Amino acid sequence: MRNDLRNIAIIAHVDHGKTTLVDEMLKQSGTFQAHERVDERAMDTDDLEKERGITILAKNTALQYKEKQINILDTPGHADFGGEVERILQMVDGVLLVVDAYEGCMPQTRFVLKKALEQKLTPVVVLNKIDRENARPEEVVDEVLDLFIELGATEDQIDFPVLYASAINGTAKLPEDETDRGMEVLFDAIDEHVPAPRDTSDEPLQFQITMLEYNDFLGRIGVGRVFQGKVAHGDRAVLITRDGEERKFRVSKLFGFHGLEKQEIKEAEAGDIIAIAGVDDINVGETICLEDHVEALPALRIDEPTLKMTFLANNSPFSGLEGDHVTSRKIEERLMRQLETDVSLKVEETDSPDAWMVSGRGELHLSILIENMRREGYELQVSKPEVIIKETDGVKHEPFERVQIDVPEAYTGAVMESLGERKGEMLNMKQEGEGQTRLEFLIPSRGLVGYSTEFLSQTKGYGIINHSFDSYQPLIQGQIAGRREGVLVAKEKGKATTYSMLHLEGRGMLFVEAGTEVYEGMIVGEHSRENDLAVNITKEKAANNIRSATKEQTENLKEPRILTLEEAMQYLNDDEYCELTPQAIRIRKKTLSTSMREREQKRNKKIST
Secondary structure, three states: OOOEEEEEEEEOOOOHHHHHHHHHHHHHHOOOOOOOOOOOOOOOOOHHHHHHHOOOOEEEEEEEEEEEEEEEEEOOHHHHHHHHHHHHHOOOEEEEEEEEOOOOOOHHHEEEEEEHOOOHHHHEEEEOOOOOOOOOHHHHHHHHHHHHHOOOOOOHHHHEEEEEEOOOOOEEEEOOOOOOOOOHHHHHHHHOOOOOOOOOOOOOOOEEEEEEEEEEEOOOEEEEEEEOOEEEOOOOOEEEEOOEEEEEEEEEEEEEEEOOEEEOEEEEEEEOEEEEEOOOOOOOOOEEEOOOOOOOOOOOOOOOOOOOEEEEEEOOOEEEEEEEEOOHHHHHHHHHHHOOOOOOOEEOOOOOOEEEEEOOHHHHHHHHHHHHHHHHOOOOEEEOOOEOOEEEEEEEEEEEEEEEEEHHHHHHHHHHHHHHOOOOEEEEEEEEOOOOOEEEEEEHHHHHHHHHHHHHHHHOOOOEEEEEEEEEOOOOOOOOOOOOOOEEEEEEEOOOHHHHHHHHHEEEEEEOOOOOOOOOOEEEEEEEEEEEEOEEEEEEEEOOOOOOOHHHHHHOOOOOOOOOOHHHHHHHOOEEEEEOOOOOOEEOOOOOHHHHHHHHHHHHHHHHH
């Protein structure tokens, strides 16, 4: 056994504090020098991760503790990035399951724990935020135990150690401890309970690429675990691709990890997590062997996408005005580049050379890709998200999600009714604290598309909703309730005027501010009724010399509702697109001409009657 080494992954629900915990482990292990300045959430390096406070990309780090190296892999907590979680768990021997000592087990806790138990990994449970007001550690431990049993854990896995921690304060302790201690209690638990990797250094080399990095000088770098054997700088090796092709190359660089840095090394052996450079066009899941013994490791099993959207080149009247990359060729190149590192994404061509069907694990997964493209200067359009229907033995199946909702009692009835209309089945309902109710539903994924906006309105912003993929089940027949309200659609090109907006406020909620450039067919608000309404939002007040009695009304213009990217994606109907540029998020009708849309509506009515 490699008693000098431990490989662990940190798994948790979103915002339960695992990235902060890793930061504190690095600091207290002496990994950072005294003079080093370390940012909060140091492990989250991507701009979107820092802004949203979530982990999107899995990352690895390493620290030294009592002559042992502990390799730590920080994983995303959101189910949309399940591809990242699944790959990472292949590389480790144990997991730290971080659970909020107040919130307890949440949908993503179930999701990530299920993956870990399926891999037969050894768990260590950390109840974080133990200092939080109303923390309930004993109850949460019981919840965790129930979840382990429900997910079919083995007897050894159920006999998990428990620690109490406050990552923000840098403290941890055993349940029986009277006073808080530092992270050494956590390091000791990892050392004692997580199995050491088997020492198979004498066997032929097998190294599997689990993550990809890119360097301007070295090109693609494959990160993964040496499952058996040894590899050294300068070795002549063979890459076995996912198609079974064998490509020879020389290992030009080897890197190990220490803290947040990669360090060049000369040799690595079974159990080590390293990075290899020297071969072009490497991909996730491929195996590297030495020339004298070529044998691939089993392919990584990745959950299939559950949601798809059409990505199109922007063809609105404002096309090319705000972005640097606007052509279909540029968009296609960017999507193909994303496929190189994102194993959960699929990109398929369509009948149109300017459109692609992009499939991912959920709305967040796809919206992160879109937001990154916007920031890189791309212009594009996307359609309404649709769930992916599978057919097995002649029976259609659709994805279902497990939904957990925490909501004040006053709004429980409205939430239950709306989820019932969306074909949701209630699994559990219990009281949580004063006036709070926790609801658990199983619901078709298509019932959740566009639901979060309605949910926020129903609960006046006090409700919290979490959900994760559960399984594919037989398709539920019939339509699922969607957006009820129609939209206000601009029928003129120009700037939205305060005068027009004042007159339109009575028709519904506006989405644009005064002075915003609009075009015919662009959606500028939500109609208070179910039908769409074409409006003139660019009309100027007629000039005359009569003083208006309502001159001061401009001060009372209501605040418009500016849609975020996720809100805009969820808001779409089948006949609408979301236009995305580096400077703007707009929603529009597929058919921009007002007269053409009216003719289409009349034609559709005739067909339906």
